[in-house]
Amino acid sequence: MNKLFEKRRQRHFLLLLKYWRLVFNDHFVIALFFILGALAYSYSQALPSVTPAMWWPKWVLVLFLTLFVQLGRVASLIQKADPVFLLPQSDSMQDYFRSAYAYSWVLAIIMSLAGVLIALPLAMVIMHLSTLDIVAIGLSTICLKTANLLIYSQRMLFVAQQRLTWMSWVIPAVAWIICWFVNPLLGAVVALADAIFQYVNTRGKRVNWRATVALESDRMTGVYRFFNLFTDVPSVQGQVRRRKFADGLVNWLGGRDPWAYLFSRGLVRNTEVSGLIMRLTFLGMLIAFFIPVAWLNTVLAILMVYLIFVQLVPFYDQFDQIAFTHIYPIAQGSKVQAFRQISQKLMVIVAVLISVASLGLHLHWLTMLLNLVLTLAEAYVLVHYYLNYRIKKL
Amino acid sequence: MSLEVSDLVGGYSKIPVLHKVSFKVEPGELVGLIGLNGAGKSTTINHLIGLLKPFAGEIKLNGVNLQTDPSAYKQQIAYVPETPILYDELTLREHLQLTINAxxxxxxxxxxRAQKLLKTFRLDNKLDWFPADFSKGMRQKVMIVCAFMTDAKMLFVDEPFYGLDPLAVHxxxxxxxxxxxxxxxxxxSTHVLDTAQRYCDRFVLLNEGQVKVSxxxxxxxxxxxxxNASLSDIYLQLAKGDQHE
Incomplete structure (x- = not known):
């Protein structure tokens, strides 16, 4: 059973590698690095203005670190057919799950410690930390993350009280509050107790196959969705919501033309695409709102509009698997034309929203106007020229 | 005035699946395209509706050539696929509207016309449903309604009896x-031979990508x-004869 996990882990790794290669092979990533760089730059610029007398930095630390120990889940790599084929092996599956847990644990701990590294500069500004304190903070992270992964594993087992999920939020929050407001060592003690409690609670329980399969398939959907941000992942198919309230938008975007009719409905109702565009637009608005440096603000607004457009383009292929549009008597060029028309309308909305957000708290009218002119011009270039290039690449 | 297929050679990749297939369908005629799994029925239909490009041969409908004037050709046809595939994002009503627009x-x-068809197939109260809510048989019915509501001169129906209840077949x-x-x-196209024998006017028997008899x-x-042989006797004899060769 150990070998089975090992084999699957390798195959999983190759799959991830395949997608990562595609991710790093795109303009998108350059833009993403730029945004990360801008955030890091803003962080370092903001640090000197923080003083120990302020009330909020400690709460930011609690919030940030509590969020960070939620990252990472147990990759069981269980497949849908396993309950059928491995059912006779149920009892010897413990080895399998132990390997799966160990693999995920290492990755999650590395990630959590990276979170601590990000948080430490802020912590050092507001309080004096001894080496022992820092070790205690690291230890807390490790224990809290371990406990959270155990809570996640419990969802794959027949555990009497299934409702421990809340503990993966509440206990870390309590531990971090104690850590920053009372004493890091005391926080570490709470974290350790949490890990021990969850371990005892998990030990010797039997596998709940149905739950395990559902959980793993959820997790893989999440992974695929992430990669789908950059490239086209075949298995990601969004759900559909009726969204009657958006019928006005649908009609404004589309029209009687068959392709426009399809694209407008697909874009509005497919939760995958519409959700992605909305999330990115919202993120872009937040960034535009909060970045005070004028030139950086403009650069980021332009980048966000580009990113959103790139996310929109793969939708061009959405309906190609369905024979109807090939059989209907419609002209060859009408597909590009319909897509161009709809993406132009969408990009104008996005550009206006992001530009308006760049007014910020202090009403930078000049920045806003500049952003508006530049992003609209950019949208025009993207829709009328860059689109052709992207479509050819699909 | 009819559908004329002459010397059609075609397939999915470079290897031809169909070898010089020729037949005719006259107006007002129901022709059964008969064959085992893999005989080339669906491939033939995919060529006739323009989803595949022939390597050689000609497809003409009422004098309009599919290769030279695809738009005018497609204006005259409608198609019911073997596996019903619908747009996940469109309701039943919108599928019909899309067909009308197209x-x-x-x-x-x-x-x-659509209302009448919907009533026949007991779909008239499901106009605001999404495909995800339909069973396989219902989807098949949606495909049938979409094709039969047009005023196409030529209908291509691929294995229509799969998944339909007896009432719907009737x-x-x-x-x-x-x-x-x-x-x-x-x-x-079908391999439900006894139904085909009762309803089709003529038959085209395909085997390994060739028209055996028609x-x-x-x-x-x-x-x-x-x-006194039935269609199924004749077909089995043909197919077995080929295997023994």
Whole structure:
């Protein structure tokens, strides 16, 4: 059973590698690095203005670190057919799950410690930390993350009280509050107790196959969705919501033309695409709102509009698997034309929203106007020229 | 005036699956395209509706060539696929509207026809449903409604009896009969041989991508030398004969 996990882990790794290669092979990533760089730059610029007398930095630390120990889940790599084929092996599956847990644990701990590294500069500004304190903070992270992964594993087992999920939020929050407001060592003690409690609670329980399969398939959907941000992942198919309230938008975007009719409905109702565009637009608005440096603000607004457009383009292929549009008597060029028309309308909305957000708290009218002119011009270039290039690449 | 397929050679990749397939479908005629799994029925239909490009040969409908004037050709055809695939993002009502828009049909008369069809297939109260809520049989019915509401001169129906309940099969055969009376030609692929024998006017028997024989049941019986044989006897004899060679 150990070998089975090992084999699957390798195959999983190759799959991830395949997608990562595609991710790093795109303009998108350059833009993403730029945004990360801008955030890091803003962080370092903001640090000197923080003083120990302020009330909020400690709460930011609690919030940030509590969020960070939620990252990472147990990759069981269980497949849908396993309950059928491995059912006779149920009892010897413990080895399998132990390997799966160990693999995920290492990755999650590395990630959590990276979170601590990000948080430490802020912590050092507001309080004096001894080496022992820092070790205690690291230890807390490790224990809290371990406990959270155990809570996640419990969802794959027949555990009497299934409702421990809340503990993966509440206990870390309590531990971090104690850590920053009372004493890091005391926080570490709470974290350790949490890990021990969850371990005892998990030990010797039997596998709940149905739950395990559902959980793993959820997790893989999440992974695929992430990669789908950059490239086209075949298995990601969004759900559909009726969204009657958006019928006005649908009609404004589309029209009687068959392709426009399809694209407008697909874009509005497919939760995958519409959700992605909305999330990115919202993120872009937040960034535009909060970045005070004028030139950086403009650069980021332009980048966000580009990113959103790139996310929109793969939708061009959405309906190609369905024979109807090939059989209907419609002209060859009408597909590009319909897509161009709809993406132009969408990009104008996005550009206006992001530009308006760049007014910020202090009403930078000049920045806003500049952003508006530049992003609209950019949208025009993207829709009328860059689109052709992207479509050819699909 | 009819569908004329002459010397069609084609397939999915570079290897031809169909070898010089030729046959005709006259207006008002139901022709059965008969063959085992993998005989080339769906491949033939995929060529006839323009999803695949022929390597050689010609496809003409009422004098319009599919290669040279695809738009005018497609204006005259409608298609019911073997596996019903619908747009996840569109409701049943919107599927029908899309069909009307695509063929440029008159909105009012087309909707009247659609309503009648929807009633026949007991779908008239499900106009706001999404495909995800439909069973396989219901989806198949949606495909049938979409194809039969058009005023296409030629219908291609690929394995229509899969997943339909007996009542729906009966209704479909009645619809086909109505279309025939309006002078619409219909090409139907199937391996439900006894139904085919009862309803089709003529048959095209495909085996390994070649037309083995074609004609009315009497003609087929005469050719095989078995005057009282059923379609299924004749087909089995043909298919087995090929295997022994």
């Amino acid at each position: 063929y440029g049909l008159d909105n009012e008369t087309a909707w009247q 209704d479909l055969l009645q619809l086909i009969d109505e279309k025939k009376k309006q002078g619409v030609g219909i090409l139907m 004609g009315t049941l009497q003609e087929l019986q005469a050719q095989s030398g078995q005057p």
